[in-house]
Amino acid sequence: MNDTELNRLIAQWLDGRIDERDSQSLQQQLRDSPHARRLFQQYTTLDAELREIASGGTSSNLSHKFSPTDERAVRTATSEVAASRSAGWMQWAIALSLLMVVGGTAYWIGKSGSTQQPIATVATTSDPPAEGTISGYATLRRVADLNWADNAKSYREGDVLPAGILQFDTGVAEIDFFCGATLVVEGPAKMDLESDWSVRMLAGRMRANVPPAARGFVVKAADSEIIDLGTEFALEVGPENARVEVIDGEIKLQGGKHDGNHLTTGQHRTLAGGDAASDSFQSLSTLSDVRRRHQQQQRERFQQWESYAKQLASDERLIAYYPIADLANDRVIPNQAASGSSFHGSIVGAVSHTDGRIGTESAGLEFSRPGSRVRTRIDGEFQAFTFLCWARIDSLAHVYNALFMADGYENGEPHWQIDNDGRLMFSVMVDDSAEVIHYSRVEDAVVRDAGRHRVYRTEPIWDLSKTGRWMQFAAVYDPASKRVRQYVDGVIVSEHEIPNDLLVRKLHIGPSEIGNWGQPFRKTPSFAVRNLNGAIDELAIYNAALTTQEIQTLYENGKP
Structure with a gap:
């Protein structure tokens, strides 16, 4: 098929005037010809941009849709499309003029070697992907009975700690700096993280364990710097005094009244104020103390969750409920809702058992291998949906997860x-x-979509800094109010109106999967790779549109 005929078919398709015979001919060309697909992509993109400009909108992307070498294609496409428009010709003419001005200006700025910033730059296939980055100096490894100070930023176990103030009123925290030093800090405490190798202690008691790889780690207190030369020392900073003692190894003091002093095992100095009691560090928490208190706290928290989960399972609105965190190590995921065993899930493939969100006391399922999934079948007709789960995301390795x-x-x-x-x-x-x-911009190709539907998306709610963090996700589909709401950790993150022509009142589920989508009824051996690179340890499905307050309550009672 020559370009003239192909242009005519595309123009008719864009204008909605294509008949069945021509539609089949166009689809055949798109399947068989890479050239046809490229033209179709160019023309549909141009059509969308022209529509936007003609309607009074703006476009920031026109300058790189077509290069000057595409001018013939632009003119051909524009003439074909414009010929199919019987109304609004003036808007189309203005739009085309703007397109040529924007595109031409971008081209000539680049060609003339101007020092001005180009309007647009076009990435080539040889450009490497942008490397992900996060900001921080340490991680919060473990806590016990920790209560963050009012108006202070709070963190969870495993979070990366950025530069700035860390403050809590009670409890104990184990902090790993990226240089290798580990601090055990007791509240009330306030500290300022300055770098991978430096922290200023403003208040509280701490024990620093510094292995050889982190030798040179600095803790600042009062007007002194404590430079660790290996391996362990303790520090207390109070309202009126500050005191340091070497537990094992050697430190050097720099600045202050003890500038230049070296202290070894058992030696101590008062950095500010009067002398403190010589035995003030005997009760200071060790790493073993933190682990023991942490484990006890997890046992108590898990018992609380188990009690709440039993209450939750009795909710008559539940379609299915999978409290995986309470799972025995087998291949059946019991449905604890009143709907019973007919909605049980079955583990398929290389699903791994792992710790759940409440640590070693609980269980989760990892879906890191492409074939891993949990299969279930949920029959019936429903009036609304609320989906809620606790999940840990390790990476978003696929286009869809x-x-x-x-x-x-x-x-x-x-x-x-x-x-x-x-x-x-x-x-x-x-x-x-x-x-x-x-x-499809994602697939960079013309695709045949799987029927008519609308995808309701949130703004980004996950990035690399949240790797390994357990989060609660919820989605509410409410035909009665014509709304779709989505939540993260009990907080609403998006709300969309359901258009009348996209509203579905009779809802179904049928055969389905947790943590993957393998399309078991496909006609070819190939299947989409959508396994979640992470874990799930609780999933609830309701035949109801839960309120924001109900979702917040579920979060508070389920959080680690």
């Missing part, structure tokens, strides 16, 4: 997943018989 997915994605069935930008995605199929052809 599954939480809960209906197999066939037929009318009224849900898909719940996270894209590789960290956005939660929830959708319900509206019309599985519809054939929707469109250009």
Whole structure:
């Protein structure tokens, strides 16, 4: 097929005037010809940009849609598309003029070697992907009975700690600096993280363990710097005095009244104020003390959660409830809701058992291998959906990363997943018989979509700094109010109105999967790779639209 005929078909398709015969001919060309697909991509992109400009909108991307070498294609596409428009010709003319001005200006600025910043830059396939970065100097490894100070930023175990103030009123924290030093800090405490190798202690008691790789680690207190030369020392900073003692090894004091002093095992100095009691460090927590208190706290927290989970299972609105955190090491995931054993889940593939969100007391399921999943079948017709789970994300390795997915994605069935930008995605199929052809920016190709539906996305809710953190996700599909709401850790992060033409009142689930989507009814051996690179340790599905208050209560009673 020559370009003239192909342009005509694309223009008719864009204008909605294409008949069945020409539609089949166009689809055949798109399947068979890379050239046809490229033209289709260019023209549909141009059409969208022209529509936006003609409607009064703006576009920041026009300058790199077509290069000057594409001018012939631009003119051809524009003439074909414009010819199919019987109304609004003046807006289209203005839009095209703006396109040529923006595109031409970008081109000539680049060609003339101007020192001005180019309007747009085009990445080539040889450009390496941007490397992910996060900011911080240490990690919060373990806590026991910790209560953060009012108005202070709070952190969870495993979080990266950035530069700045860390303050808590009670409890004890174990902090690992990236240089290798470990601090055990007792509250009330206030400290300022300055770098991988330096921290200023403003208040509190601490024990520093510094291995050879971290030799030279500095703790600042009063007007002195304590430089550790290996291996362990203790420090207390109070309102009126500051005191340091070497437990094992050697330190050097720099600045202050003891400038230049070297202290070895058993020696101590008062850095500010009067002398403190010589035995003031005997009760200071050790690493073993922190671990013991931490384990006891986890046991108590898990018992509280178990009691609450039993109450939760009696909620008559539950379709299915999988408290995986209370799971024995087998291949069946019991449904604890009143709907019973018919909705049990079955472990398939290399699903790994791991610690749950309440540590070693609880259990979770990891889906890090492509074939790993939990399969279930949930029959029935429902009036609303609330999906809620606790999940730990280690990475978003795939374009789409599954939480809960209906197999066939037929009318009224849900898909719940996270894209590789960290956005939660929830959708319900509206019309599985519809054939929707469109250009996918994700796949960089013209694709035939799986029926008519709308994906409701949040803003990014996950990044590398949250790697390994247990989070509660919730999605509410409420036909009665025509709203879709999504939550993270009990806080609403997005709310969308459901358009009338996309509203589904009769909801279904059917055969489905937790943590993956393998499309078991596919016609080829290939399947989408959407396994969640992480773990899930609790999943609840309601035949109801839970309120924001109910979701917040579930979070408070379920958090680690």
